[in-house]
Amino acid sequence: MTQHRRSHAQRIGLFAAPLAIGALVLSGCSGNSGSSTSDSQSFSLSYAVSTGVESPFETLAKAYMAATPGVTITLNAVPNDSFSQTTSTQFQAGNGSDVIESQPGSGAGQGIITLAKAGFLEPLDDSATALIPSGNENLFQIDGKTYGQALSISFVGNILNQTAATAAGITSFPTDFDGVLADCKTVAASGGKSMFVLAGAAGPNTGALASSIAATRVYAEDPKWNDERTAGTTTFAGTQGWKDSLQAIVDMKDAGCFQGGAEGAGFDAITNGITTGTSLTMFGPSGAAADLARAAAGNTYVVEAFPPATSSDKAFGLASANYSLSLNAASKSKDAAKKFLEWMAQPAQSKQFADAQGSLPVTGLDDLDLTGTNYEPVADIFKNDAYVAFPNTGWPNSSVYDALGTGVQGLLTGQTTVDGVLASMDTAWDQ
Amino acid sequence: MHSDTKTTKPARAHRGAPGPEGLSRARRARGVVGFGHWWWALPGVLVVLAIHYVATGVGGFFAFTDWTGIGSFQLVGLENFQKILADPTKVLALGNTLLLAFGSVVIVNIIGLAIALALNRTLKTRYVLRVLFFMPVVLSPLAVSYIWKFIFDYNGPINAILKSVGLESWQKTWLGDPSFAIWAVLIVIVWQQTGFAMVIYLAGLAGVPVEVEEAAAIDGTTLWQRFRHVTLPAIRPAVAISTTLGIVNGLRVFDQIMALTNGGPAGATETLATQVYKQAFSLANFGYGAALALILSAIILVFAVIQQRVTRGTES
Structure with a gap:
């Protein structure tokens, strides 16, 4: 009988063991995902990383922990290319980090508006509202409530290797499009060099190229163009500025502005070209200059x-x-996390973050003297408030920017036309 | 517990027709061969059901919704499927999927069979060569693809060689050329998969009796006739397995495309698998991506069924 009972118990044990092990494994997996911490002094921070260099988020988190003894911030560094997917999956599963790096607007998966509309974000305090750049309220707020705290200001345009440009005979950056085309021919004639370097196979870079050109062709004349497109009173295909922007890319290609093989190049081509001086200018965010x-x-x-x-x-x-x-x-450490956000909102931390990132502080921008810095060529643009937010932050979904990036590559290879690209962007917008 | 044993024994005795001797034999059988019950497999079955079938079923359900990947969703019926069929870029992706699957299976099997025949018996270095030809199979597709990406790069070795022999006009952006990029992907797939087909054919050729081939040779048949009428019929099961496995694997090609072209230039090398990933996870169109995945699964299922039928036919 004892043997029989033991045998029965063993059977139950054999049956239960895999379930128990499975449960432990699964709970172990979820436990490491950077979920909300319950300790009132501690919280988790999730941010994207793309290089081995210490992230500004990590720098500031360490500084906060040093300044406030007893606080522990669990740092969750997520690879940049999977950050959006990871963030949304964790939120959907209910185990997102307490504080996350987000992106203004709704053009990306971790967009503030996208996540807030899904109910995943907590409204922030007045200190966050005060940091919203003028005119960018719709990228941070829904119904007057602020869901994201701006950290720094980035300029998206060109980064010029001034040393290599001087060596190639370009002493000043062109001031009009004819000058661009003329300089492209001059640099190309110098042998083996190009005025611009482009990662044609990387949608974010081709998108940055088109957006940078559209700044003067579309948004300079009509800073509220995104709002009009949202209202349905205009379209990409029906806007001459967008047509001119994409046509400018075709003209640049024909003038030999880009390096050889640009249409199939990746980001490595940019790094190699701009650091070795075989290409003089790249398109991208200003932080890359640092x-x-x-x-x-x-x-x-x-x-x-x-x-x-x-x-x-x-x-x-x-x-x-x-x-x-x-x-x-869903954070269980909202108070601790809010104290951190308030600390981050202070001018000293804003400057520290911007310095670490190579961007500009979000506070006191109007009083900032850019003379002698690598932002000096665009100082007047800031001074005159002659800028808008990066266009895709105000677009309704990431498919529109994807259509732009893919379409520009199609223009470079001759697979599509200007009208075709703009039509696909309109389709993506209306989906 | 005790009462259980008491009640079960008479019940089995009533049902057991064999009598006392047969009953004890049955007991012995239960003690040795019959050790175990169906429900012992239940945890494994439940895990398989949960991970494979329930997850697939839930994914299939989302194909009929407009879910973005976060938040709420609405049922949209067949709208996602209608959008797919009306979108020429998705039709192109379907065409590329089939081209890569069938193109790779034809080329891989022809080359794989040729190598297997060459390395079957007589060559002294055949063991070393077999290892060399099989080596790409065990390498990571992603690592292999990045090496080939360097080879195809505009500043890579192919263009450098062309330049060195005075063929500068032949230089091109291999992976950025919409008419060549898909063939570049095919080359990489063939390069990596040929060793796998070779191994299957070598296993098949090992079962072909030497005497039969020698008899055919004595009868005065040519090399081609011996292959056509003796070797090929004998390795037909290997052909069936290699081709059908190749098609199913070819339909799922993903890593190579993502590493080499990311679906470009301008969608020229997109397949259903890459589109599933982009739509579901990069562009926040989970419902649409799920619909694409369902179509891809249906296509793979069709070929998996064909594989089963062909294999069963040749076995019988």
Whole structure:
């Protein structure tokens, strides 16, 4: 009988063991996902990383922990290319970090508006509201409630290797499109060099190219263009500025502005070209200038705005808070997380974050003297408030920007036309 | 517990027709061969059901919704499928999927069979060569693809060689050329998969009797006739397995495309698998991506059934 009972118990044990082990494994998996912490002094922070260099988020989190003994911030560094997917999956599963890096607007998966509409974000305090750049309220707020705290201001345009440009005979950045084309021919004639370097196979870079040109062709004349498109009173295909922007890319290609093989190049081509000086200018966010200066110490990199069509058109650019922090609505450490956000909102931390990132502080921008910095060429644009937020932050979904990025590559290979690209963007917008 | 044993024994005795000897034999059988019950497999069955079938079923359900990946969703019926069929880029992706699957299976099997025949018996270095030809199979598709990406790069070795021999006009952006990019992907797939087909054919050729081939040779048949009428019929099961497995694997090609072209230039190398990933996870169109996945699953299912039928036919 004893043996029989033991046998029965063993059977139950055999049956239960896999279930128990499975449950433990699964709970172990979820436990490591950076879920909300319950300790009132501690919280988790999730942010995207793309290089081995210490992230500004990590720098500031460490500084906060040093300044406030007893507080522990669990840092969840997520690879940049999967950050959006990871964030949304964790929120959907209910185990997102307490504080996450977000992106203003709704153009990306971790967009403030996208996540707030889904009910995943907690409204923030007045200190966060005070940091919203003027005119960008719709990228941070829904019904007057703020769901993201701006961290720094990035300028999206051109980064010029001034050292290599001087060596190639380009002493000043062109001020109109004819000048661009003329310089492209001059640089190409110098042998093996190009005026611009482009990662044609990388949608974000081709998108940045088109958006930088559209700043002067579309948004300089009509800063509220996104609102009109949202209202349905205009379309990409029906806007001459967008047509001119994409046609400018075709003209640049024909003038030999881009490096050989640009249509199939990746981001590595940009890094190689701009640091070795075989290409003089890249398209991207201004923070890259600081990274490049660190990577190639012998070169000077400055931030430029892509020139308007003619020199009589006004200079205009794209600048916005591309990075922000948001609070998980399901967080169990809201008070501790809010104290951290309030600390981050202070001018000293804003400056520290911007310095670490190579961008501009979100506070006190009007009083900032950019003379002698790598932002000097675009100082007047900031001074004159001649800029709008990066266009896709106000677009309704990420498919529109994807259609733009893919379409520009199609223009470079001759697979599509200007009208075709714009029509696909309208389709993506209305989906 | 005690009462259980008491009640079960008479019940089995009533049902057990064999009598006392047969009963004890049955007991012995239960003690050795019959050790175990169906429900012992239940945990495994439940895990398989939960991970494979329930997850697939839930994914299939989302194909009929407009879910973005977060938040709420609405049922939209067949709208996602209608959008797919009306979108020429998705039709192109379907065409690329089939091209890569059938293109790779034809080329891989022809080359794989040729190599297997060459390395079957006589060659002294055949063991070393077999290892060399099989080596790409065990490498990560992603690592292999990044090496080939370097080879195809505009500043890579192919263009450098062309330049060095005075063929500069032949230089091109191999992976950025919409007419060549899909073939570049096919080359990489073939390069990596050929070793797998070779191994299957070598296993098949091992079962072909040497005497039969020698008899055919004595009868004065040519090399081609021996292959056509003796070897090929004998390795037909290997052909069936290699081709059908190749098609199913070809339909699921993903890593190579993501690493080489990311679906570009301008969608020229997109397949259903890459579109599923992009739509569901990059562009927040989970419902649409699920519909694409359902179509891809249906296509793979069709070929999996064909594989089963063909294999069963050749076995019988």
